[in-house]
Amino acid sequence: GIEEALEQQRETQRISLLFERFLNPDRVSMPDFDIDFCQDRREEVIRYVQQKYGRDQVGQIITFGTLQARAVLRDVGRVLQMPYGQVDKLSKMVPSNPANPVKLADAIANEPRFAEEAEREPIVQTLLDMAQKLEGLYRHASTHAAGIVIGDRPLWELVPMYRDPRSDMPVTQFNMKYVEQAGLVKFDFLGLKTLTVLDTAVKLIRRRGIEIDLAHIPLDDPDTYAMLSCGEVVGVFQVESAGMRKALIGMRPDCIEDIIALVALYRPGPMENIPTYNARKHGEEEIASIHPKIDHLVKETQGVIVYQEQVMQIAQELAGYSLGEADLLRRAMGKKIRAEMDKQRERFVSGAMERGVGKPQADFIFDLLAKFADYGFNKSHAAAYAVVSYQTAYLKAHYPVEFLAASMTLDMGNTDKLADFRQDALRLGIDVVAPSVISSFRAFEVAENRIFYSLAALKG
Template identity: 50%
Template sequence: DFCMDRRDEVIDYVAEAYGRDKVGQIITYGTMAAKAVVRDTGRVLGMPYPVVDGIAKLVPNVLGISLDDALGRSEKAAKDNELASSELIQRYQSEDEVRELIDLALKLENLTRNAGKHAGGVVIGPSPLTDFSPLYAEEGSSGMVTQFDKNDVESVGLVKFDFLGLRTLTIIDWAVKAIDRRRKVAGEEPLDVIQLPLDDPDTYALLSRGETTAVFQFESRGMKDYIRKLQPTVFEDLIALAALYRPGPLNSGMVDDFIDRRHGRAEVSYPHPLLEPILKPTYGVIVYQEQVMQIAQVMGGYSLGGADLLRRAMGKKKPEEMAKERVKFEAGAEQNNIDPKLASSIFDLMEKFAEYGFNKSHSAAYALVAYQTAWLKAHYPAEFMAAVMSSDMDSTEKVVNFIEEARRGGIEVLPPDINSSGWMFEALPDGRIRYGLGAIKGVGHGAITSIVEQREAAGAYANLYDLCRRNDDGKLNRRVIEAMILSGALDGLGANRASLTAQLPDVLRATEQARRERDAGQSSLFGGGEAVESTPPLELVEVPEWPVKQRLLGERDTLGHFLSGHPMDAIRDLLGSLVSADLGNLDSIPMTERPRGPEANATVAGLVGGVRRRGDSQLFAQIEDGRGRIEAAFFSDAARDYGNLLSRDRVVVLEGRLSTDAFNGGYNLRVRQAWDFEDLLGDRARRLLVELDDREGGRLAAFRELLGQYQPGDTAIALQLTIPGGQGVLHWNGQHGVRACPELIDALRPLPGVGTVKLDLRPAEDSIN
C-alpha cells in the first residue's frame, strides 16, 4: 500500500529499476450492464432521453441483474420474484418501441464498452512484456498496460503485484503537513508519526468511546460496537480486533468469546500447557495463522517450512492433504508425549480456526495505521478531519458524514469563502475548519487555482466585478460563478445571493468588454490604463434576499447538503407534538425486546431523500431531519398507499415499527402510515398564536395583508396586539381563518413588530388516529 499521491512514483521507480519495457499495469474491461446498455442503445436509436431513462429505471436496482432477469425470463428470476419488473414486462409486451429497444439491448448486453487500468495491478516480466501480452497505451500516459486482464496475464506466465494507493496514507501525510505548519508557528519540532508512543491514553480513550469515524479499519458501525465492548488499552488489542472483525469469526462467536475472556467474564484456558506461551496474548483463542504454525512446531515437531505448508493445506481444505497432515501432526505429538486423543482434538481446533485465522503481520501493519489515525484524531482533530474531508471531496455523502462527525466533536465547519478558502478543506489556528472550494460541485481545479493565485498576488476580492475581472481567462465562466453563489462562497463580496445572481449578467458583459479593450491595447473609458481597479464601471444592483429554503436548496445542490441551516429548522417547534423523537435522538425511544431484536412503535418526520424500488411492492426511502437519518421501508399496502408521498424534499410524517439495524448499527422504520406534513398540519392546526407590536403604526396593516394571502382557511388566529394605548387579544375565525402551513410561519416571523409565532395543535387522537 502506498500514499495515493505518490503511487505513480513507485511504479516509475520499478520501471526504471527493471526496465520500462518489462513493467506495465493491467487492463480492465468495462461491460454494458442492464441499465447502461438500455441507455446506450436508446441514444444510438435517437430516442428522447427522458423516455429511455424511464425505461432504464424500470430495471430493478439489484447488483448483477440482467435484462432477462428484469423480464422474468431467467432461472434466477424464477427463484427470486424481486428481480422481475412487472411494468417493464408489460411495456415490453405492449409497446413496439420498447420491445425494439430491449431486443437490441439484449444483443449488446455484457459486451465490452470501455477499457481502463486496474486499481493496483502491476506486472514485471523477465523479458519485454511484448513476449507475453499485447500492450495498450492510455491517452496522455507514457506507461504501458497489458491487453490481457488480471486473469489472463497470470495464465500467460506473468507475475502480478498489487501496488495499491491507500487513501489513509495520503490523509496521514496531509494531516501531518498541516500539523507541522501549526507546530512551526509554535516553535515546536515537526511531528514524526512513525515514532508515536503506542501507549497513549487519549488515543485508547477515543477508541473505547467508539468515536472511530474516519479511523482506518475501525469506522464501520459494527466495528464501533465491538471496540466499545473490547475497551482496548494496548496495541495487541487493536491487532487482534483487526484480525477478528471478519465474517468467519463474527459468525462463529469468536469475537464475543475473545472479548469476554479479555474482561474476565469467561475462563481463559489452554488445551495443553505447551500452548500457553503461544495463546496467552489472545486469551487462549487462536486468532492468527502464525499461531497455527507455532502450535504445529511446538506440538507436532514441524519445521517452519512444514508449518507453513500445513497452514496452506488447511486453507485449501483438501481432504487428502489434511489426512496426511493429521497423521504427521499426531506422530509428532506422540514423540512429545502428548495423548493421541488430545493431539487429535487440538488438530481439529487448528483446522477449525485456520478457516478464520488472519495473518498477524498484515493485521499488525493495518492496526498501526489505525492507531496513527486515531492518535491524530485525538490530538489534532481539526487538521485530521480537514485532511479526511479533502480526501473524499468527490463523494458528497462521505463529506457530509465527516462534517457531522466534526461537529459532534465540537469542531465548527465554516462555509466556503472566496477570500479565505483554498482547494482543500483547511484547519484554522483556532481549531475551526474552512470549507474547501474543491468540494463545490461544478467548480473545477483550474478555476480555483486561478482564483487563489490572483488573491495571493493582488489581495482579497472586493466585489463580484473584481472577482470576474481578475479571472477573465475563461476558467471562471457563468456556470462556475453561479455554483459559487449558490454555495455561499461569495457571501463575503458585499451582496446577498439574490443580488449577486441579479448582478452576474451585467458583470460578465462588463468584464468581457474590459478584456477585449485590454487585448486591443486600449484604455477603458472608466479605467486608468494598467492600474488595477476593483470599482465596477456599472451599478451593482441590490435586490431582496432569497427565502431561507431557497438558499438552503442552493447549498444542497452545490455542496450536497444543507450547510448554514436546515429546512426542518423552521418547523421543529411544530413537530414536537407529532413525533416520538427527532432522528438524532431515536435512542430515547423505549424499545421492547422481540425475537428479531429490539422494536418500538414510533412516529418520525423528515425530508425525503433518495428512494429506491425493489420489485413492485417494496420501496425504501432515506429520511433525514438535519440531526439524523433513517431508512423507511414501505411494503405491499404501505408502498401502494403512500408511495406517491415520496418525492424529493417533501416533509413527511411516518408511523410504524422502529427497529435497530444489526448491519450498520442505525435504525430502520417499517412504515404503516404516512402523511404529508403540510396536509397533516392543516388538519391538526387549531389556532395560530401571534404577538405583534404596532406602537409605531402601520404594522397591523402589513400583518393583515400577509394573512389575506392564506385566507380562507380552517385555522383560527389569536393576535396579542400592542398599540400606543395598551394591549389586547384579537380573534379571527370562521371565514377569517387561515391555511396553516410552514410558508405562512416563515413569512410571519420576519415581519416588523412580530414576536412569538406559534401553532396550537389538536391532540393526535383527534386527527391522526
C-alpha cells in the same frame, strides 16, 4: 537506511509476523501484493517504479468490460434506431445491482411489463432476442484500476502489449488471470485516503515547529489508549463504526496487540469471540488451555485462535510442520477439500503423536484449527491496518486541531462527515470558524485552537 530496516525487522519479530505466510518454497502460487500509498502520491510511486526497472518493464493490466443487461439493451436499441425514451424505459426495468448483475433472461421472467411491451410492439421482441444473444460479450477494453506488472525484462518479450490512448504506460493484452500464468507478478498500487490525512496533519503540525515521524511514535502511549477506551473514535481509521466503538469500549485496549486483534476479529464469524477476548483480558473469565505445548502461541489473543499465522505456528510446534508445509495446511483447511483434509489430518496427528500428544487430543486440536482456519485473518494485514489506526488515534489524542482539519480537508465533499468532524471539534473545545473570504482558504486551515472552514467545502 539499514538501521531503519533493522528496526522494522525487530518490530516485525516482536509482533510475531511470519514471512512464510507471505512467501515460502512450498507455495505454488504467487502472493497478492496489495500495497497502500498516500492517494496524492500514487502516481509518484508508479513513476519511481518505471525509473527503477525501466519503462518497458512496467505496465498496466488490461480489463474487459462486458455487455450487461442494461447496457446491451441500450446498445442494441441504438442500432435498431429505436427512440431513446423507449429504450431508456426498457433498460430501467432491469434491476440495478452492480455487485451481482441481473441477467436479462431473469429480468424478463420477473418483470411482466417486458412481455406487455413486446406484444404491443414487435421490435421490442426483436430487441430482447438480440440483446440476450449478445449479453456477456466483451464490449470494450480498459485498464485495471490499481494493477501493475513488473518484469525482469521488457514486457513485450513475455506477453502481447497494446497502447491505451488514455495512458502513456504500456498495457498487457492478457488480463489479470493470464498475466500471472505467463509468469509475471501483479502488484496492486492502491491509494488510501487515511495515509493522505496523516501526511496532511503532519504538515500542519510542522508549522508549529513540531516534527512528527509516524514510523517512530511510541506504540504504548497511555493518552492514545485512554481515548480509544472511551470510544472517542471520530476520524480514527478502521474503528469509527458503532460496532467497533462498542467493541473498543469493552476491550479497553492498552497495547498495539489489542488493536491488531480487534481489526482481525471484527468480521462476521470471528466477532462472536470479541466478548470472550474482552472478558479474559480483564480477568472476568479464565483462559482455557488448548495444550501446554501451544498455549504460549495464543497467549497474546487471550487463548482465542485469531490469526492464520497462529494455525501455522501450532502445526509447526505441535506436529513438526515446516512453516511452508503449515501454510499448505492452512490453505487446505480453508478450501475444505475432503481428500486433502484427510491426508493433512493423518500427517498432523502422526506428527503430534511423535511429540507426545495423544491421538484424541491431536484430533481435537486439528478440528479446532480447521474451524478457525475457515475465518482466521492474516495477522500481517491486520497489523499494518492496526498501526495506521493507531497513528490516526495518536495524532487525534495529541494534535486534535491539526488532525481534524486534515480529516475535514480530505472529506470536504461529504457533508455528513464534515458535520461529524465539526461536532467532534466542538466537543473537544476547538472553535470552528465560519467560512470567510478574509480568513478561509481552499483547504481547512488551523491557527491556535481554531479550524478555519474551507471555501471549497461550501455547497451551491
